[in-house]
Amino acid sequence: MTSLKFVFLLFLISFSALAQKDYKLWLQYDKIANDIISSEYKNNIQGIVSFGNSETSKITIKELENGIVNMLGSKPEINSEINGENNLIIGSHTSLNSELRKILKTDFDKITNESFIIKTINLKNKKQIIISGKNDIAVLYGVFNFLRLIQTHKSIQNLNIADSPKTNIRILNHWDNLDRTVERGYAGFSLWNWQKLPDFIDERYIDYARANASIGINGTVLTNVNANALILTPQYLEKVEALANVFRPYGIKVYLTARFSAPIEIGNLKTADPKDTQVIKWWKDKAAEIYKRIPDFGGFLVKANSEGQPGPQNYGRDHVDGANMLADAVAPFGGVIMWRAFVYSEHDANDRAKQAYAEFQPYDGKFKDNVIVQVKNGAIDFQPREPFHPLFGAMPKTPLMMEFQITQEYLGFSTHLVFLPKLFQEVLESDTYQKGKGSTVAKAIDGTLYQNKLTGIAGVSNIGNDLNWTGHPFAQANWYGFGRLAWNPYLDAETIADEWLRCTFSNNENFIKPVKNMMIESREAVVNYMTPLGLHHIMDTGHHYGPGPWVSDLSRPEWNPTYYHKADKNGIGFDRSKSGTNAVSQYAPEAANLFDNLETCPEKDLLWFHHVSWDYKLKNGQTLWNSLAFKYQEGVDQVAEMQNVWNKSEKYVDSERFNEVKMLLEIQQKEAKWWRDACLLYFQQFSGKELPAGIEKPTQTLEYFKSLKFPFAPGN
Ligand code: GCW
Numbered sequence: 001m002t003s004l005k006f007v008f009l010l011f012l013i014s015f016s017a018l019a020q021k022d023y024k025l026w027l028q029y030d031k032i033a034n035d036i037i038s039s040e041y042k043n044n045i046q047g048i049v050s051f052g053n054s055e056t057s058k059i060t061i062k063e064l065e066n067g068i069v070n071m072l073g074s075k076p077e078i079n080s081e082i083n084g085e086n087n088l089i090i091g092s093h094t095s096l097n098s099e100l101r102k103i104l105k106t107d108f109d110k111i112t113n114e115s116f117i118i119k120t121i122n123l124k125n126k127k128q129i130i131i132s133g134k135n136d137i138a139v140l141y142g143v144f145n146f147l148r149l150i151q152t153h154k155s156i157q158n159l160n161i162a163d164s165p166k167t168n169i170r171i172l173n174h175w176d177n178l179d180r181t182v183e184r185g186y187a188g189f190s191l192w193n194w195q196k197l198p199d200f201i202d203e204r205y206i207d208y209a210r211a212n213a214s215i216g217i218n219g220t221v222l223t224n225v226n227a228n229a230l231i232l233t234p235q236y237l238e239k240v241e242a243l244a245n246v247f248r249p250y251g252i253k254v255y256l257t258a259r260f261s262a263p264i265e266i267g268n269l270k271t272a273d274p275k276d277t278q279v280i281k282w283w284k285d286k287a288a289e290i291y292k293r294i295p296d297f298g299g300f301l302v303k304a305n306s307e308g309q310p311g312p313q314n315y316g317r318d319h320v321d322g323a324n325m326l327a328d329a330v331a332p333f334g335g336v337i338m339w340r341a342f343v344y345s346e347h348d349a350n351d352r353a354k355q356a357y358a359e360f361q362p363y364d365g366k367f368k369d370n371v372i373v374q375v376k377n378g379a380i381d382f383q384p385r386e387p388f389h390p391l392f393g394a395m396p397k398t399p400l401m402m403e404f405q406i407t408q409e410y411l412g413f414s415t416h417l418v419f420l421p422k423l424f425q426e427v428l429e430s431d432t433y434q435k436g437k438g439s440t441v442a443k444a445i446d447g448t449l450y451q452n453k454l455t456g457i458a459g460v461s462n463i464g465n466d467l468n469w470t471g472h473p474f475a476q477a478n479w480y481g482f483g484r485l486a487w488n489p490y491l492d493a494e495t496i497a498d499e500w501l502r503c504t505f506s507n508n509e510n511f512i513k514p515v516k517n518m519m520i521e522s523r524e525a526v527v528n529y530m531t532p533l534g535l536h537h538i539m540d541t542g543h544h545y546g547p548g549p550w551v552s553d554l555s556r557p558e559w560n561p562t563y564y565h566k567a568d569k570n571g572i573g574f575d576r577s578k579s580g581t582n583a584v585s586q587y588a589p590e591a592a593n594l595f596d597n598l599e600t601c602p603e604k605d606l607l608w609f610h611h612v613s614w615d616y617k618l619k620n621g622q623t624l625w626n627s628l629a630f631k632y633q634e635g636v637d638q639v640a641e642m643q644n645v646w647n648k649s650e651k652y653v654d655s656e657r658f659n660e661v662k663m664l665l666e667i668q669q670k671e672a673k674w675w676r677d678a679c680l681l682y683f684q685q686f687s688g689k690e691l692p693a694g695i696e697k698p699t700q701t702l703e704y705f706k707s708l709k710f711p712f713a714p715g716n
Pocket residue numbers: 175183184225226303307342381382
């Protein structure tokens with residue numbers, strides 16, 4: 001071989017090895033370099049004893065073996081009987097032998113169906129570790145959690161872990177279209193290759209299921225809420241069935257979006273009126289047809305009478321009529337209907353932030369038992385920061401599920417590094433005061449506030465067919481973090497960042513400490529350079545990328561940024577106090593009073609609830625104008641600091657991911673300045689004030705920023 005060829009070959013080999021790192025997500029299973037740590041694990045894992053032989057059990061053992069071989073560098077023996085000590089015993093309640101069942105009896109008595117147990121036990125005077133649960137999927141969860149202990153270098157000497165998910169439906173919402181474009185998707189095209197399904201099963205489907213199972217996600221809505229009825233035709237259901245078959249052994253149920261007008265579009269009916277007997281029958285038959293193919297089909301997610309989607313109101317009916325009709329169709333098979341509360345109307349002159357509550361709250365107690373209402377985290381639309389949605393805690397007789405957006409529609413797409421668990425945690429921890437102090441959003445959605453049986457958390461997926469799944473290497477952390485919070489909405493964002501970094505990059509403390517801090521800060525950074533102090537919805541039109549506070553000419557008033565910031569000579573902000581639109585009254589009195597009063601309203605939400613004069617003094621003693629300018633500058637400085645931190649981490653990270661993040665941070669830095677300059681120049685026209693000292697001079701004119709157009713921005 002010529003030397004040139006050899007160099008090229010070497011390049012190819014190392015390229016593919018590195019490329020795989022990006023693909024492997026948080027399941028890197030890197031070899032543990034430290035011999036002391038490694039030998040402790042080896043001593044405790046001398047063999048694997050596997051009970052059970054379902055498809056899931058086989059996947060579980062393969063995962064365990066693969067993880068151990070890679071991390072410890074040696075292959076444990078796999079047996080079907082327990083010999084000697086220090087075995088890892090794997091099996092569900094039904095597959096374990098009676099002796100082991102007896103040892104774990106009290107543990108089993110305490111846990112739910114999806115919980116897992118990881119426990120050091122003494123069996124005939126010999127130490128063993130057992131990983132179990134009531135069924136095979138729970139055991140799979142246990143194994144992933146056990147592997148995570150090793151990935152994060154935790155001790156496995158004396159284990160006694162029992163962990164249960166706090167919500168039932170832990171689900172990704174894919175806004176994926178049948179032509180493989182992804183609405184608000186910034187990581188390539190849809191994973192689902194409808195053209196080649198059902199016969200061609202892409203390896204990615206399996207890897208997708210595996211990654212989700214590793215964090216406890218148990219459902220996926222395959223299609224966009226802006227739905228296409230074709231997915232419900234036999235031609236497509238056959239494809240859906242193939243995906244469901246792949247996902248099943250990983251404990252992942254498939255759901256679809258139901259286009260409300262489907263009976264007309266694919267059923268040849270004249271109407272989709274939910275009270276029409278033919279329509280009712282059509283949906284019943286459709287459900288039966290789906291369940292025949294997919295017996296564990298999860299159910300439907302529905303966006304109705306929102307942003308032009310058809311719904312019951314087209315026939316003079318309401319959301320309850322629509323949801324309950326579909327609920328009856330899937331009920332015989334154990335299906336659920338996730339009915340979205342994301343509604344606002346161009347014919348309603350009311351503050352858009354009030355409309356979903358106004359429409360849905362009066363329906364409390366009227367939905368069938370298998371309906372769960374899916375509510376976005378805030379009342380407008382996935383902004384960098386929104387106060388919690390007033391519906392949480394306000395419908396005691398109706399299960400509500402959370403809808404978070406993992407894809408960064410309003411947070412810099414997959415170009416900006418923003419660690420979303422910090423945002424999710426802020427919402428989950430918010431106190432609704434609906435049943436007195438401590439009635440947090442987390443309690444409203446995990447069912448503990450009102451003892452709801454049906455509970456759930458949905459995340460609008462950020463996954464596409466990019467090599468690294470999510471566009472930005474750090475956006476993988478948002479998928480991971482979503483899953484962890486869906487399992488346990490009380491987890492701390494810092495814990496999640498710590499776990500993710502160790503599993504994805506390195507356990508070196510010199511890397512972990514600063515990079516974790518960077519992740520935690522990143523959420524506040526994006527708020528600062530985009531929408532500080534409660535500003536919202538001031539992005540550019542359509543694609544939603546970059547600043548557009550000047551936009552005021554769109555056909556629907558509530559689509560215009562000027563509708564939201566209301567900047568004028570006197571000040572800036574949307575007055576939702578009692579003297580304004582009185583949106584505050586939709587909250588429980590304690591929260592309402594807090595937000596209503598200019599003095600007690602948290603400054604981070606100030607301009608969400610109040611129109612404030614430019615000279616108003618904030619807690620820092622500075623005027624609102626100066627504070628706004630300082631916040632924008634702070635955001636830019638924070639990104640510069642993120643770059644600093646990352647540049648110092650080069651020696652801990654493979655060169656491919658290091659460079660990707662480095663380049664992306666450079667774009668983020670440029671765009672943070674773009675946001676700062678465009679917004680400050682625009683708002684300055686109203687404040688009429690100079691920029692305070694310490695704020696960098698704008699790099700361009702306002703006219704320049706206004707002239708920027710992005711006709712081919714992705715995801716639109
Ligand atoms: O935020 C808006 C998005 C739409 C989306 C809609 C929704 C799927 O811009 O793209 O449509 O929310 O959540 O239904």
